[in-house]
Amino acid sequence: xxxxxxxxxxxxxxxxxxxxxxxxxxxxxxxxxxxxxxxxxxxxxxxxxxxxxxxxxxxxxxxxxxxxxxxxxxxxxxxxxxxxxxxxxxxxxxxxxxxxxxxxxxxxxxxxxxxxxxxxxxxxxxxxxxxxxxxxxxxxxxxxxxxxxxxxxxxxxxxxxxxxxxxxxxxxxxxxxxxxxxxxxxxxx
Amino acid sequence: xxxxxxxxxxxxxxxxxxxxxxxxxxxxxxxxxxxxxxxxxxxxxxxxxxxxxxxxxxxxxxxxxxxxxxxxxxxxxxxxxxxxxxxxxxxxxxxxxxxxxxxxxxxxxxxxxxxxxxxxxxxxxxxxxxxxxxxxxxxxxxxxxxxxxxxxxxxxxxxxxxxxxxxxxxxxxxxxxxxxxxxxxxxxxxxxxxxxxxxxxxxxxxxxxxxxxxxxxxxxxxxxxxxxxxxxxxxxxxxxxxxxxxxxxxxxxxxxxxxxxxxxxxxxxxxxxxxxxxxxxxxxxxxxxxxxxxxxxxxxx
Numbered sequence: 175x176x177x178x179x180x181x182x183x184x185x186x187x188x189x190x191x192x193x194x195x196x197x198x199x200x201x202x203x204x205x206x207x208x209x210x211x212x213x214x215x216x217x218x219x220x221x222x223x224x225x226x227x228x229x230x231x232x233x234x235x236x237x238x239x240x241x242x243x244x245x246x247x248x249x250x251x252x253x254x255x256x257x258x259x260x261x262x263x264x265x266x267x268x269x270x271x272x273x274x275x276x277x278x279x280x281x282x283x284x285x286x287x288x289x290x291x292x293x294x295x296x297x298x299x300x301x302x303x304x305x306x307x308x309x310x311x312x313x314x315x316x317x318x319x320x321x322x323x324x325x326x327x328x329x330x331x332x333x334x335x336x337x338x339x340x341x342x343x344x345x346x347x348x349x350x351x352x353x354x355x356x357x358x359x360x361x362x363x
Numbered sequence: 364x365x366x367x368x369x370x371x372x373x374x375x376x377x378x379x380x381x382x383x384x385x386x387x388x389x390x391x392x393x394x395x396x397x398x399x400x401x402x403x404x405x406x407x408x409x410x411x412x413x414x415x416x417x418x419x420x421x422x423x424x425x426x427x428x429x430x431x432x433x434x435x436x437x438x439x440x441x442x443x444x445x446x447x448x449x450x451x452x453x454x455x456x457x458x459x460x461x462x463x464x465x466x467x468x469x470x471x472x473x474x475x476x477x478x479x480x481x482x483x484x485x486x487x488x489x490x491x492x493x494x495x496x497x498x499x500x501x502x503x504x505x506x507x508x509x510x511x512x513x514x515x516x517x518x519x520x521x522x523x524x525x526x527x528x529x530x531x532x533x534x535x536x537x538x539x540x541x542x543x544x545x546x547x548x549x550x551x552x553x554x555x556x557x558x559x560x561x562x563x564x565x566x567x568x569x570x571x572x573x574x575x576x577x578x579x580x581x582x583x584x585x586x587x588x589x590x591x592x593x594x595x596x597x598x599x600x601x602x603x604x605x606x607x608x609x610x611x612x613x614x615x616x617x618x619x620x621x622x623x624x625x626x627x628x629x630x631x632x633x634x635x636x637x638x639x640x641x642x643x644x645x646x647x648x649x650x651x652x653x654x655x656x657x658x659x660x661x662x663x664x
Contacts, residue, residue, distance in 0.1 A: 185544035196576070197533070200540035209395050211437065212405070216378070218434040234544070249395040288447075295451050307455075314449060315456040338368070345406045352444055357609065 184237045191241035191248055206252050213256055225263060229256045291355065298354035306347050309333070313344040367403045374407045379427050412442040413449065534606040534630050541578070541625045542608055550577035550628070554584075555638065555655035566657040568631065575629035583640065583655060586619040592643045593622060593652075600635040610643070631659045 192206075193199035210229055214222035232255050233240070244251055299307065312329045316322040330340040367374075376382045377390045394401045414420050415428050432439040553566050568579060592612055597605045613620035622640075638655045 182545040183547055186547050189540065196540075197537065200536050203540055204536060205398055205401070206395070209401055212394070212401075213391060215435050215437045216431075218431060218438075220435060222435065222437055247396055250392070253392065253395045291447055292451065295447070299451070299455070311452060311456050311459070314452050317456070341406060342402065345402070345409060348409070348448060349405075351448070357607070 184234050187241055188234050188237040191237060191244075202248075206249055209249070210252065210256055213253070214260065217260060219260070219263065225256075225259055229259050232259070290359065294355045294358040295351065297358060298351045301354060302347065302351070309340075310344060310347050313340065367400060370400070370403065371407065374404055375411070377404070378408055378411055379424055380431075408441060409445055412445040415442055416446045416449075531604075531606050535608075537627065537630075538606065538608050538625075541627065542611065545623075546578050546625050548578065549580040549625070550574065552580045552582065553657060554582045555657060557653045557655060565635070566655075568657055568659045569662045570628050570631060570633065570659055571662040575627070577628045579626050579628055579631075581624050581626065581638075583613075583622040584616070584618060584620075585613050585622060585652075594641040594643065595622075595624060596639040596641070598637045598639065600637075602637070605636075606630070633659050633661055635659075 189196065189199045189203065192202040207226060207230065210226040211222050214225045219225055229252060233252055240251060241248075302310070309329065312325055317325055320328075326337060326340060330337050333340065333343075335343070373382070373386070373390060377387060382390065390404075394404055411420075411428070415425060418425075420428070428442075432442060550571075551568065553568050555566055571577065592610045595608045595611065597607065599605055608624055611622055611624055613622040635656065635658050638657075640652045640655065642650050642652050
C-alpha cells in the first residue's frame with residue numbers, strides 16, 4: 175500500500191465535488207477525514223493516519239471520473255473506499271506502528287510529558303471565556319453534597335437549554351481545548 | 364439539535380464491539396452520512412472513556428476497551444485525554460473552593476485579653492483606633508488598586524476577541540485544505556528571507572482586492588534536511604498571532620530543502636507581517652528556527 179500523489183487539479187475537482195462553496199467543501203473535507211480516522215481507529219488499526227491518507231489519495235486520484243457520475247453524498251464513496259482499504263490491510267497488514275510523537279496524550283506518565291500537557295492545558299484553559307470555564311467545571315466535577323446529575327440539571331436550567339444540548343456544549347468545549355493543546359504541542363494528527 | 368437518546372444502546376454496543384458486522388456497517392454508514400450522529404458517537408466514546416478510567420464498566424466491557432487501546436494508540440489517546448482533562452478540571456475546582464472566603468474580621472473582643480485595659484473609650488474598637496494600622500491599610504489599598512488595574516488592563520488586552528478567534532479558525536481551516544495538496548493557479552510567488560539577515564529588503568506582496576481568492580505562494584529556502592515538519596505562525600506588526608499553518612514538510616532541493624505554502628489574498632490586508640517558523644521535534648515540542656517578514660501593499664501602490 176503506497177501513497178501515490180494525485181495530479182493537483184484532481185484535488186480541485188475533489189473540492190468542487192464536496193461542495194460548490196470552498197469554505198463548506200473544506201469543512202466537509204475535514205469532517206470526512208475525522209470520520210475516516212475514527213473509522214480505522216475503531217476498527218483497531220494500529221496506524222489509522224496512514225490508512226486515512228491512503229483513502230483520500232485514492233479518492234483524489236479517481237475524483238475526475240467519479241465526481242461526474244456519482245449520485246448522493248460523497249461521504250458514502252469515501253466509506254466504500256475505506257472498507258476496501260481496510261480489507262486489503264487485513265489481508266496484508268503493513269507494519270507501520272504509529273510513531274510515538276503522533277500521540278500526544280499517550281504517555282502522560284513519562285517524566286516531563288505530563289507537565290508539558292498540564293502547561294498546555296493551562297494555557298488553553300485560559301483562552302476559554304469565564305462562562306465556558308464555569309460550564310465545564312460544573313458539568314464535569316461533582317460538588318458534594320449535590321450529585322453530578324443534579325448540578326447538570328441546574329446548569330441546563332440556568333442556561334435555558336436541554337440536558338442533551340448541555341452535553342453537546344460541554345463536549346465541544348473539551349474538543350476545543352484538545353485541539354488547542356494539539357496545536358500548542360505541535361502534533362496535530 | 365436532535366436528541367439521539369434512542370440510539371445510545373446501539374452506539375454503546377458499537378463502541379464495545381458487541382454488534383454484528385451488518386449492524387456495525389449500518390452505524391458506520393450513519394456516521395459518515397450524518398455529522399450530528401458522528402458527534403454523538405464521539406461524545407458517547409468520551410463518556411465511555413471516563414467510565415473506563417473511573418472503573419464504572421463491567422469487567423467484560425473494561426477488557427474490550429483495554430484490548431482496543433492496546434491495538435490503537437489513537438484510541439488510547441481518547442481515554443488519556445479524558446483522564447488528563449478530568450484531573451486538571453478537578454484540581455481547578457478544588458483550587459476554586461480552596462480560595463478563602465473574603466475575610467470576616469474576628470470580633471475584636473476575642474482578640475483582646477478581656478483583662479487588659481482599653482487605651483481609650485469610644486465607638487471604634489480599640490484595634491481600629493491605632494493610626495499605624497490605618498496607614499498600613501491605606502497603603503495596602505493603594506497597592507491593591509494599582510495591581511488590580513494593571514491586571515484588568517492586561518487581561519482585557521490579552522483576551523481573545525470571539526469574532527477574531529472565529530475568523531482565525533475559519534482561515535486555518537481553509538489553509539489546511541489549501542496546503543494539503545499543491546493548489547492549481549498561483550497568482551504570485553513570494554520568496555522570504557530570514558528577518559535578521561535581511562532587514563533592509565522586506566518582501567512585498569501586492570493585493571488585488573478584485574481577486575480575493577487568488578492564491579499567493581510563499582517559499583522559504585532551508586539548509587536543514589527535509590525530514591522535519593514545520594509550523595508557521597503569522598503575526599501582525601503588533602506581534603499578535605493571526606493564524607497558523609501546521610505540519611508542513613519541506614521537499615529536498617539542491618541546496619537543502621524548500622518550504623512552500625499557500626495563502627489566499629483575502630487572508631491578508633495591507634500592512635506588515637511576520638512569520639515565525641517552528642520545526643517540530645520528535646519529543647513533541649517545537650523549536651523556533653527563524654522569523655520572516657513581508658509587507659502587503661495594495662496592487663495600485
